[in-house]
Amino acid sequence: MRQSRLHVPHPPARPGEKPDFSYVQISAPGAVVRPDTRASALEIEQLGSEMVRVLDDQGQALGPWNPHLESEELQVGLRHMLLTRLFDDRMQRMQRQGRISFYMKSTGEEAVAVAQAMALRPGDMLFPSYRTQGLFVVRGKSLVDLMCQCLSNTHDMCRGRQMPIMYHWATGNIFSISGNLATQFPQAVGWAMAAAIKGEDHIAAAWLGEGASAEADFHHALTFAAVYQAPVILNVVNNQWAISSFQGFAGGEHRTFARRGPGYGIPGVRVDGNDFLAVYAVTQWAAERARASGGPTLIELVTYRAAAHSTSDDPSRYRPKEEWRAWPLGDPIERLKAHLLRLGDWSEERHKALEQELDQHVTACWKEAMTYGTLTEGPWLDPLTMFEDVFHEMPANLERQRAELRRLIEQRAEGGAPAHAADGRTLAGEG
Amino acid sequence: MARMNMVQAINSGLDVMLGRDPRVVVFGEDVGYFGGVFRCTDGLQRKHGEHRVLDTPIAEGGIIAAAIGMGVNGLKPVAEIQFADYIYPAFDQIVSELARLRYRTAGDFSAPVTIRTPCGGGIRGGQTHSQSPEGVFTHVCGIKVVMPSNPYDAKGLLISAIEDDDPVVFFEPKRLYNGPFDGDPHKPAVPWSTHPKAEVPDGHYTVPIGKAEIVRPGTEVTVLTYGTMVHVAESAVRLAQVDAEIIDVRSMVPLDVDTLCRSVCKTGRCVIVHEATRFSGFGAELSATVQEECFWHLEAPIARVTGWDTPYPHAFEWDYFPGPQRIVAALGSVMEAK
Numbered sequence: 001m002r003q004s005r006l007h008v009p010h011p012p013a014r015p016g017e018k019p020d021f022s023y024v025q026i027s028a029p030g031a032v033v034r035p036d037t038r039a040s041a042l043e044i045e046q047l048g049s050e051m052v053r054v055l056d057d058q059g060q061a062l063g064p065w066n067p068h069l070e071s072e073e074l075q076v077g078l079r080h081m082l083l084t085r086l087f088d089d090r091m092q093r094m095q096r097q098g099r100i101s102f103y104m105k106s107t108g109e110e111a112v113a114v115a116q117a118m119a120l121r122p123g124d125m126l127f128p129s130y131r132t133q134g135l136f137v138v139r140g141k142s143l144v145d146l147m148c149q150c151l152s153n154t155h156d157m158c159r160g161r162q163m164p165i166m167y168h169w170a171t172g173n174i175f176s177i178s179g180n181l182a183t184q185f186p187q188a189v190g191w192a193m194a195a196a197i198k199g200e201d202h203i204a205a206a207w208l209g210e211g212a213s214a215e216a217d218f219h220h221a222l223t224f225a226a227v228y229q230a231p232v233i234l235n236v237v238n239n240q241w242a243i244s245s246f247q248g249f250a251g252g253e254h255r256t257f258a259r260r261g262p263g264y265g266i267p268g269v270r271v272d273g274n275d276f277l278a279v280y281a282v283t284q285w286a287a288e289r290a291r292a293s294g295g296p297t298l299i300e301l302v303t304y305r306a307a308a309h310s311t312s313d314d315p316s317r318y319r320p321k322e323e324w325r326a327w328p329l330g331d332p333i334e335r336l337k338a339h340l341l342r343l344g345d346w347s348e349e350r351h352k353a354l355e356q357e358l359d360q361h362v363t364a365c366w367k368e369a370m371t372y373g374t375l376t377e378g379p380w381l382d383p384l385t386m387f388e389d390v391f392h393e394m395p396a397n398l399e400r401q402r403a404e405l406r407r408l409i410e411q412r413a414e415g416g417a418p419a420h421a422a423d424g425r426t427l428a429g430e431g
Numbered sequence: 432m433a434r435m436n437m438v439q440a441i442n443s444g445l446d447v448m449l450g451r452d453p454r455v456v457v458f459g460e461d462v463g464y465f466g467g468v469f470r471c472t473d474g475l476q477r478k479h480g481e482h483r484v485l486d487t488p489i490a491e492g493g494i495i496a497a498a499i500g501m502g503v504n505g506l507k508p509v510a511e512i513q514f515a516d517y518i519y520p521a522f523d524q525i526v527s528e529l530a531r532l533r534y535r536t537a538g539d540f541s542a543p544v545t546i547r548t549p550c551g552g553g554i555r556g557g558q559t560h561s562q563s564p565e566g567v568f569t570h571v572c573g574i575k576v577v578m579p580s581n582p583y584d585a586k587g588l589l590i591s592a593i594e595d596d597d598p599v600v601f602f603e604p605k606r607l608y609n610g611p612f613d614g615d616p617h618k619p620a621v622p623w624s625t626h627p628k629a630e631v632p633d634g635h636y637t638v639p640i641g642k643a644e645i646v647r648p649g650t651e652v653t654v655l656t657y658g659t660m661v662h663v664a665e666s667a668v669r670l671a672q673v674d675a676e677i678i679d680v681r682s683m684v685p686l687d688v689d690t691l692c693r694s695v696c697k698t699g700r701c702v703i704v705h706e707a708t709r710f711s712g713f714g715a716e717l718s719a720t721v722q723e724e725c726f727w728h729l730e731a732p733i734a735r736v737t738g739w740d741t742p743y744p745h746a747f748e749w750d751y752f753p754g755p756q757r758i759v760a761a762l763g764s765v766m767e768a769k
Contacts, residue, residue: 001453001454004480004482006482008481008482008485008486014464101555101745102555152745152746156746158745160744160745160746160747161557161558161742161744161745161746162557162558162745163555163556163557163558163559163560163745166557178559179516179557179558179559179560180516180517180519180559181489181517211488211489212489214488214489214490214493215489215490215491215492215520216490216492216493216520217520242460242489243460243461243465243468244461244464244465244486245460245461245486245488245489249486249487249488249489250488250489251488312468313468317465317466318464318465375746380746381746381747383747383750386739386741386744386747386750386751387739387741390740390741390742397709397710397740398739398740398741401709401739401740405739405750408750408756408757408760409750411756412756
């Protein structure tokens with residue numbers, strides 16, 4: 001065969017090479033125009049190419065997108081982001097100690113879930129991805145509950161049926177996280193369509209990574225959202241990496257992810273995902289538009305996955321080890337902290353005290369969660385419960401199988417064999 | 432000859448075929464630069480180039496559809512779906528397109544696509560990293576379905592699959608990647624190194640699609656199984672102290688009815704074992720075939736040992752997994768029946 005003419009995307013840097021983020025187009029803080037929420041998608045097409053930013057490098061809030069939040073609210077945001085980070089760090093360590101089988105951190109991306117959840121109303125329905133644990137933190141789900149899910153213990157909201165981090169919270173209006181990518185995107189549109197059909201003013205919001213935007217479900221979501229002008233906010237968290245594939249493998253080489261919106265007739269807004277104020281403001285804009293029957297918005301949150309994809313991943317195999325240090329949009333927690341310091345409403349001492357308080361809180365939560373059982377130490381959930389909830393009412397074949405398992409467990413108990421087994425093995429690979 | 436685990440054997444099979452046939456292209460999510468989340472394609476992009484070993488967007492439907500297009504245009508695509516649990520977005524492309532292309536065009540178009548995908552449980556992967564959906568694919572006419580249980584068969588069957596003119600879904604039982612597994616999670620993991628089937632030729636060879644293998648000859652009862660459960664069945668047979676003939680089905684479509692039924696006609700008893708759920712699982716097809724072909728030789732009802740008819744539950748993995756205890760019980764009941 002002749003020489004291949006196929007184009008194959010290349011990330012700017014591989015291990016051992018110098019990190020290079022020159023491909024990330026960045027607007028000056030305060031420079032992007034804030035249009036009226038009733039503007040048509042076509043009129044505001046440039047919002048998909050520019051980058052909405054509020055905070056500058058000195059912690060100043062600039063320009064028309066400044067949401068002018070009260071200092072107390074900013075401090076709450078800082079607290080939620082810090083708590084999310086400390087929770088992540090603790091769970092990662094617990095995975096390394098074999099206490100849980102798997103974990104995924106959101107380090108460096110905390111502003112996405114935290115600022116967005118804060119900009120929405122409690123009645124709005126959230127369709128999370130697996131890296132938006134901050135949504136649960138903002139809505140007030142207790143860390144003990146999240147930890148118990150990761151431990152698959154007797155207080156696990158999923159009753160042992162899901163891997164760690166696949167949370168849900170029905171009364172908190174947060175949908176179930178799926179291990180299958182992008183499935184929640186068009187589901188959120190359906191939820192929003194139902195809200196519109198019922199004449200309610202609740203809106204839906206969904207999140208996925210830029211990598212998952214390659215799935216057909218992404219396109220189903222945008223098509224349905226555009227056709228029915230559904231009151232939904234569709235968020236693409238562009239954290240540059242989908243396991244080992246850089247964002248070019250999702251189509252990011254040729255056009256921003258936000259620019260896909262106008263292709264469907266939906267406004268696309270590109271925002272500095274590490275700028276708490278900008279993320280808040282853009283979400284607020286999209287929510288106001290959706291609530292006023294202005295239809296959907298596609299938001300691209302530009303951020304960086306500072307951590308590994310999961311505890312099964314080793315990013316040093318495919319990207320420069322210190323790449324995160326070169327990330328031009330900084331750390332969302334440091335940036336909001338700098339802003340608060342500049343306002344004079346914060347101090348290094350208070351920050352340190354907050355960190356200590358939250359760390360102690362995480363420790364206390366973990367201690368409590370452990371009392372409800374771990375993978376290796378009881379108390380355990382009754383394995384016979386695995387047959388429940390397959391259907392609303394248990395069919396006969398499952399009743400027979402449950403009876404068979406009961407006999408097997410009794411037989412093992414008589415033989416002295418452990419009724420519960422765990423081998424501490426962890427997942428070798430993860431998608 | 433070299434000692435290989437299953438990952439290395441699959442890697443070697445891909446390497447051999449990339450080297451022999453310029454039409455072979457290997458691709459999937461994280462397959463190229465990274466070498467796959469299970470390392471099955473490690474080093475292949477470096478050796479064969481980024482135009483033969485490609486990373487893809489995260490879009491399983493797109494991966495299989497592109498594979499069909501490449502196959503129609505003269506290539507031999509080997510597509511990886513990172514976990515069998517993620518294959519469903521590609522289901523339409525596989526069922527409605529890949530499987531039927533030859534039939535609907537009266538042979539004018541076809542796509543010789545190989546789909547590699549890790550399956551099965553035992554790795555604490557929960558419901559999105561543990562499924563065994565092989566039965567779903569055996570129900571589709573026009574695709575072959577295979578599942579090796581050891582490194583030698585993995586490489587030989589993979590080469591056969593790539594060389595086959597028809598599409599093949601190649602299931603890789605991920606619990607076996609690094610060693611045989613006898614069903615007891617409390618024992619330390621055993622590597623492949625001491626297993627006879629870890630002797631793998633470096634170069635080209637094939638294991639034919641459509642041939643089962645008798646892994647343990649016996650006279651009293653036939654155990655039909657495949658994948659991880661071959662090793663679990665071997666362990667159960669030792670525990671039960673029965674002279675069982677264990678057959679590794681290896682190829683579900685096409686099925687080696689002769690080898691399977693010759694054995695059951697000889698032993699008069701049959702236990703079928705698979706990880707997948709029971710209802711409409713591939714065991715139902717095996718059971719029906721055995722009943723049709725061996726009815727007058729059967730001394731006892733055919734027994735099936737399978738996963739329960741629930742999604743794969745993360746916390747109850749070892750109560751869900753059809754381990755030696757359940758196989759021993761089934762062997763006992765089949766042996767007792769008169």
